[in-house]
Amino acid sequence: MRQVALLVLLVLPFSALSLDFLVLGDFGWTLNLTNGPIQSFDAMDSYVSTHNEISFLISVGDNLYVKNETDPTMEDVNLMMSLFENRTHLKDKYIWGIRGNHDCTQRDPWFEVDNITREHPTWRMPGLYYEKRFEIAGGKRVGVLFIDSCLAICANYSFDNNSNTQHDSANNFMEDEDHRHFGFGKLNCGDSWIQQEGQKLYTWLETTLNSWESDPSLVWKFSVQHHPMFDKYITDELNLTSNLLPLLLQSKLDLYLCGHKHYASHSYYPYDQVTPTHTTLLSQPHCVSEQELFFSNYQLREETYLKGYALHQILQGSTGGFDSTPVCPGTPTMGRYTWLNNRERGGFTHVSVKEDKIIVKWINVKGEEIYRVNILNDQMF
Numbered sequence: 001m002r003q004v005a006l007l008v009l010l011v012l013p014f015s016a017l018s019l020d021f022l023v024l025g026d027f028g029w030t031l032n033l034t035n036g037p038i039q040s041f042d043a044m045d046s047y048v049s050t051h052n053e054i055s056f057l058i059s060v061g062d063n064l065y066v067k068n069e070t071d072p073t074m075e076d077v078n079l080m081m082s083l084f085e086n087r088t089h090l091k092d093k094y095i096w097g098i099r100g101n102h103d104c105t106q107r108d109p110w111f112e113v114d115n116i117t118r119e120h121p122t123w124r125m126p127g128l129y130y131e132k133r134f135e136i137a138g139g140k141r142v143g144v145l146f147i148d149s150c151l152a153i154c155a156n157y158s159f160d161n162n163s164n165t166q167h168d169s170a171n172n173f174m175e176d177e178d179h180r181h182f183g184f185g186k187l188n189c190g191d192s193w194i195q196q197e198g199q200k201l202y203t204w205l206e207t208t209l210n211s212w213e214s215d216p217s218l219v220w221k222f223s224v225q226h227h228p229m230f231d232k233y234i235t236d237e238l239n240l241t242s243n244l245l246p247l248l249l250q251s252k253l254d255l256y257l258c259g260h261k262h263y264a265s266h267s268y269y270p271y272d273q274v275t276p277t278h279t280t281l282l283s284q285p286h287c288v289s290e291q292e293l294f295f296s297n298y299q300l301r302e303e304t305y306l307k308g309y310a311l312h313q314i315l316q317g318s319t320g321g322f323d324s325t326p327v328c329p330g331t332p333t334m335g336r337y338t339w340l341n342n343r344e345r346g347g348f349t350h351v352s353v354k355e356d357k358i359i360v361k362w363i364n365v366k367g368e369e370i371y372r373v374n375i376l377n378d379q380m381f
C-alpha cells in the first residue's frame, strides 16, 4: 500500500506534464477569408482559451494562397498573420512553419523565412528545413523534422545508392492534371536548383536522423511537411514513398504530419511491412524466393481477429508444388500482411466455419499446420 502511494506521488506530477500543440494546414487563402479560415481560427482561438496547455502551433504549409503567387506582397502576409494576431489566445503563440506547394511557387524561396520572420515575431521558420527538439518533461524530448516537401519531391536523390532509375511519373501526370484544373500551385521539378536543394535536404536529413540515434532524451520522433505520402484522391506520392518513407522507417519515426489534400485523415505504414535489411526503393521491388516471412515482431503461427474487423485475404497458390513465386516484402500494398510463405512446396488450406468462429489453417504436404487464423463472432459471447 505504501509502495503504491509512493509510486503515485512520484509518477503523477511528471506524467501530468506534456507537450501540446495544434497542427493547421492549407489555411492561407487570403483571397477570401470569410470562407473556411475565419471559422477555423475562431474555433482554434476558443479551443486554446480553454486548453492553456497548448504551447505552440505548427503549420503544415500553404501559408499563402495569393492572387499573384510568384510575388506575394507584405499586405498578403499581414492579412494572413492577422488570422493569428487578431485573436487573443493565438496572437502570442509561436507558429512553426514550412512551405507547401503554393508557397513554393514564390519566386524568392526565402520570402517566408526572411520577410515574414522579420515583420512578425511569432512566425518561426528558421530555414526551408530544420529540426527542433521540444521538451516534454523531465528532460525527455520530442524530435521534430521540418521538411520542405517541394524540395524532397523534386530532389536529385535516391534512397537506393545503386539505382539511378527514374522515378515513376504516373503520379506526376495526375498532379499535373490536378493543377491544370486549378491553374496554380504546380511544382517545378525541372528546375535544377530545386533538385539540388532537394539533394542537400536529404543529406541534412540523413545527418540529423543519425544524430537523433545518439540522443537518449528523444522519446518520440515526428516529421512535419506539406505533402502526404499516402492519398485517397490521386496515387501515393511516389517520390516520397520511394525515398523519404524508407529513411523515416529506418529511424522509426512515430508521426508524419502533413496537409495538402483538403481533407482530414489517418493512415499508416506498419514498420513490419519492410524487413530491416531493405535497401532499395520501396516502389522498386526487392524480391526474394524461398522465404517464410512474419510481418511482425512475433513469429506466432496463430492470429485471432473479431468478425467485422477486416476482410481477410486467404491465399493458397502452392498446392501445385511448383517453384515459388518471388515476393517483394517492402512493396507498399493496401493490405496489411502478417505472414507469407513461398518456401513450402505444396500444401492446402483448411477453412472451418462455425457460428461463433472461423478457423483457417494452412497445411503443408506433411499434413502439418503451418499457420492459422481465427475469426471470432463476438456477438455469440
Ligand SMILES: *[C@@H]1O[C@H](CO)[C@@H](O)[C@H](O)[C@H]1NC(C)=O
Binding pocket: 032, 034, 035
Ligand atoms: C467568400 O466566400 C463566402 C463563403 O463561401 C461567399 O459567400 C462570398 O461570396 C465570397 N466572397 C468573394 C468576394 O468571393
Ligand SMILES: *[C@@H]1O[C@H](CO)[C@@H](O)[C@H](O)[C@H]1NC(C)=O
Binding pocket: 068, 070, 071
Ligand atoms: C506578379 O507580380 C510581379 C511583380 O510585381 C509581376 O512582374 C508579375 O507580372 C505578376 N504576375 C501576375 C500573374 O500578376
Ligand SMILES: *[C@@H]1O[C@H](CO)[C@@H](O)[C@H](O)[C@H]1NC(C)=O
Binding pocket: 072, 073, 074, 111, 114, 115
Ligand atoms: C523581402 O525582403 C527582401 C530583403 O531581404 C526585399 O528585397 C524584398 O523586397 C522583400 N519582399 C517584399 C515583398 O517585401
Ligand SMILES: *[C@@H]1O[C@H](CO)[C@@H](O)[C@H](O)[C@H]1NC(C)=O
Binding pocket: 033, 079, 080, 082, 083, 086
Ligand atoms: C484583423 O483585424 C483588422 C483590423 O480590424 C482587419 O482589417 C483584418 O481584416 C482582420 N484580419 C482578419 C483575417 O480578419
Ligand SMILES: *[C@@H]1O[C@H](CO)[C@@H](O)[C@H](O)[C@H]1NC(C)=O
Binding pocket: 153, 154, 155, 156, 167, 168, 169, 171, 172, 173, 175, 189, 195, 238, 239
Ligand atoms: C520525382 O522526381 C523526379 C526526379 O527529380 C522528377 O522528374 C519527377 O517529376 C518527380 N515526380 C513527381 C511526382 O513530382
Ligand SMILES: *[C@@H]1O[C@H](CO)[C@@H](O)[C@H](O)[C@H]1NC(C)=O
Binding pocket: 156, 192, 195, 196
Ligand atoms: C543528379 O545526380 C546525378 C548523380 O549524382 C548527376 O549525374 C546529375 O548530374 C545530377 N543532376 C542534377 C540536375 O543535378
Ligand SMILES: *[C@@H]1O[C@H](CO)[C@@H](O)[C@H](O)[C@H]1NC(C)=O
Binding pocket: 159, 160, 161, 206, 279, 280
Ligand atoms: C547510401 O550511401 C550513404 C553514404 O555512403 C549511406 O550513408 C547510406 O546508408 C546509403 N543508403 C543505403 C540505403 O544503403
